[in-house]
Amino acid sequence: MTLRRGIFLSGIGVISAWVLLPIWLIAASAVGGQGQISAWPKPLWPAGGTLDGLASFLAIEGVWKATANSVAVALLTMAMAILLGAPAGYALARFNFRGANLFRVLVLMTRAFPVAILALPLTVSFIRFGVYDTAFGVALMHTTLALPFAVLVSASLFQAIPRELEEAAWVFGCTRWQAAMRVVLPLALPGIVATAIFAFVISWNEVFAASVLTVRNRTLTAYLLAVLSESPMHLQFAGGFLLIVPSVLFIFLVRKHLFAMWGIANR
Amino acid sequence: MTKHPRTLLIVSAALLALAAPVRAQQSTVFLSSQLRPVESAQIMRTQILKGYAGKVEFVPEQPAELVVRLQAEKQAGKSTISLVAGVHGELQPLVPAGILTPLDDVAATLKARGFAPELLALGKFGTDHQLMIPWMQATYVMVANKKALPYLPAGADINALTYAQLADWGAALQKATGKRLLGFPAGPTGLMHRFFEGFLLPSYTGGVVTTFKSPEAIVAWTEFAALWKFVTPNSTNINFMQEPLLTGDVWVGFDHIARVIDALTKQPNDFVTFPAPAGPKGRGWMPVLVGLSIPTGAPDVAGAKALIDHLTLPATQIITASTVGFFPVTSAALPPDLSPGMTLAVSAVQKTGAAKDGIATLLPVGLGAKSGEFDKIFLDTFQRVVLRGEKPDAVLARQGAALQALMAETGAPCWRPDPVSAGACQVK
Structure with missing residues (x-):
């Protein structure tokens, strides 16, 4: 009992440290000033707390505009990924059609090509379609990246909802659409929300497509890549820290739904 | 619960409407692989471009992406970028692709600025035309x-x-x-x-x-x-x-x-x-020579030329040297009252250039x-x-x-x- 419990607890400790330690070191370097960054071995507690790095980072021209762009792109991606992904997932779960398995594989294929080799042709066609350098254009690209998750996760969500419930709704006079909306969707909602959040995080973190497809309307990550890569370390850490905060907060707030998506907790 | 998808639709439609008109704003887009560090970019916007009459959007860009972007805009036949700045070697690959427009007229009008002849020659990339106007130098x-x-x-x-x-x-x-x-x-x-x-x-x-x-x-x-x-x-x-x-x-x-x-x-x-x-x-x-070029199909050629004129003005060259540490390419003389740090930087570059065994x-x-x-x-x-x-x-x-x-x-x-x-x- 005690041994097993000890192993269990140390396992938890290792996994937590694995995730938390880097975040903590970034946070400490963001507020620790120049001394903290060059110090070795790294003190676990920042020597002198200063918000200068964070403040000067937030004062950089264009950071707020880029943040607004990032939020807009992420929300658009989230909306489009769900609007396209959930129906596709429903179809995969409920209908047996020819090529369903092929479709599953093909949907994953969108992630098989490195965006880097597509940079030039993508940019060219985005310019031709008139969506180059717009939030919508970047969201299109991010939706493509988020769709595999949206489709496959929502397919398994819908699969987990008994078909009988839907059939009962039909018996009581619902049309197929009404049954899907009133019976299936509410049950699947927590999972769909989690999928949406996943799409949000994918878009928020993506940097390559965002920086190739925009010039003036950069998302935060793309903007940071261009400005921060050659800036003093404490500014880089401040930027990195502020960049993880939203996704960590976001995931923390919706963790229950995330577990639902993975089927750990009950709906 | 039936409301939910509808709200989602409305929200996304609103977002689409918001996202669309962001593109329409008229200013000269100036893409640069130099002055990328935050402080330098800030100085560029607030001090070096301060005296310029027009509206400029200064966009720092990593060298590799700068080249991809200019190639893409050339292929698509629709440009957003009016002026591009880069190190001599970074702009070089754009020459065979025909992306840089000849600036012989600009070089002629700016003759009085006193560009160092060997720097001006580098701006031709071995062709008959002036494809790049020197902007600033370093070592x-x-x-x-x-x-x-x-x-x-x-x-x-x-x-x-x-x-x-x-x-x-x-x-x-x-x-x-x-x-x-x-x-x-x-x-x-x-x-x-x-x-x-x-x-x-x-x-x-x-x-x-x-x-x-x-x-x-x-x-x-x-x-x-x-x-x-x-x-x-x-x-x-x-x-x-x-x-x-x-x-x-x-x-x-x-x-x-x-x-x-x-x-x-x-x-x-x-x-x-x-x-x-x-x-x-x-x-x-x-x-290290940093130069300015105008890509073919630039939406605002007049603005880009005016900007080249501004950036090579003696006063601008001096501000550039005293704030970001890149040195004049023209005959502009540096003032004696530079800050101590800049004096250190200037003297090192001058001593390097003047070394007899260089x-x-x-x-x-x-x-x-x-x-x-x-x-x-x-x-x-x-x-x-x-x-x-x-x-x-x-x-x-x-x-x-x-x-x-x-x-x-x-x-x-x-x-x-x-x-x-x-x-x-x-x-x-």
Whole structure:
């Protein structure tokens, strides 16, 4: 009992440290000033707390505009990924059609090509379609990246909802659409929300497509890549820290739904 | 619950409507691979562009993406970028692609600015037309903490140092402090390759490509490997020399002037600046020229030309030099009342350019997209000879073959200081 419990607890400790330690070191370097960054071995507690790095980072021209762009792109991606992904997932779960398995594989294929080799042709066609350098254009690209998750996760969500419930709704006079909306969707909602959040995080973190497809309307990550890569370390850490905060907060707030998506907790 | 998807639809429609009109704003887009660091970009917007009448959007961009973007805009036939700034070697691959428009008229109207003729000539990229107007220049310098000066070898003139004296200096520092206090920017995004291409090898061999595996090159690498024993092992993490200089991890360091400027302006009383050392053949050094070009199909050619005019004004050239540490390309004279940090920077660049034994080395020319591979050959040699301690002759024979293949593939003729070649530059 005690041994097993000890192993269990140390396992938890290792996994937590694995995730938390880097975040903590970034946070400490963001507020620790120049001394903290060059110090070795790294003190676990920042020597002198200063918000200068964070403040000067937030004062950089264009950071707020880029943040607004990032939020807009992420929300658009989230909306489009769900609007396209959930129906596709429903179809995969409920209908047996020819090529369903092929479709599953093909949907994953969108992630098989490195965006880097597509940079030039993508940019060219985005310019031709008139969506180059717009939030919508970047969201299109991010939706493509988020769709595999949206489709496959929502397919398994819908699969987990008994078909009988839907059939009962039909018996009581619902049309197929009404049954899907009133019976299936509410049950699947927590999972769909989690999928949406996943799409949000994918878009928020993506940097390559965002920086190739925009010039003036950069998302935060793309903007940071261009400005921060050659800036003093404490500014880089401040930027990195502020960049993880939203996704960590976001995931923390919706963790229950995330577990639902993975089927750990009950709906 | 039926409401939910509808709200989602409404929200996304609203977002789409919001996202669409963001594009419509008229200003001259100025894409630049230089002045990317946050502070420099900020100075560019608030001080250097301040006196300009029109509206400019200054967009810093990584060099590789800058090229991709200009190619894409050219292919798609619709441009957003009106003016582009980059180092001579970065704009070079755009020449064969026909992306840069001739600026002969601009060069003619700006004649009175007094551009240095050799810089103006570089802006032609070997064609008959002026494709790039020089904007500003820089080079690489040495910076030393004043605490290191007492250990300078007896009889050595800091402004005419040799590599042997630098090694002795490093040895004396290590003996006195127990630490390895020389520094080179050999980190992942450091500019170490430029040290070999523009400083070490020309100093020892008088060439870069032709002399790559000469006996003199073997001496250069052997002696540098010996010198490395006094270089801080942390050098392979250093991208910007200003940080270790400020923290005192490095007392004597080499880097691009723009990458030490922070240390010089923050603590001007703690540092001295001087030219890179000399070898048996002379003092190899690499001038860096940043130029301005207008891409074909630029939406605002008039604005771009007005901007070129503004950036090459004597007053703007002086502001540029005194704020971001890039030096005038015109005859604009720097004022005597520069800040102490800038005075340090200016004097180092001037001393480097004025050195009697100087061997000016150009950035690689004509390699196009392969210039990264060119740099890698030097970094690989460094890795094997200096970091892993392999025998230089064997490594140079092997890397020399790779270099020869690269030159044959690109057909690039020799550039200074290698002698002029008829066809592709040959490794002798």
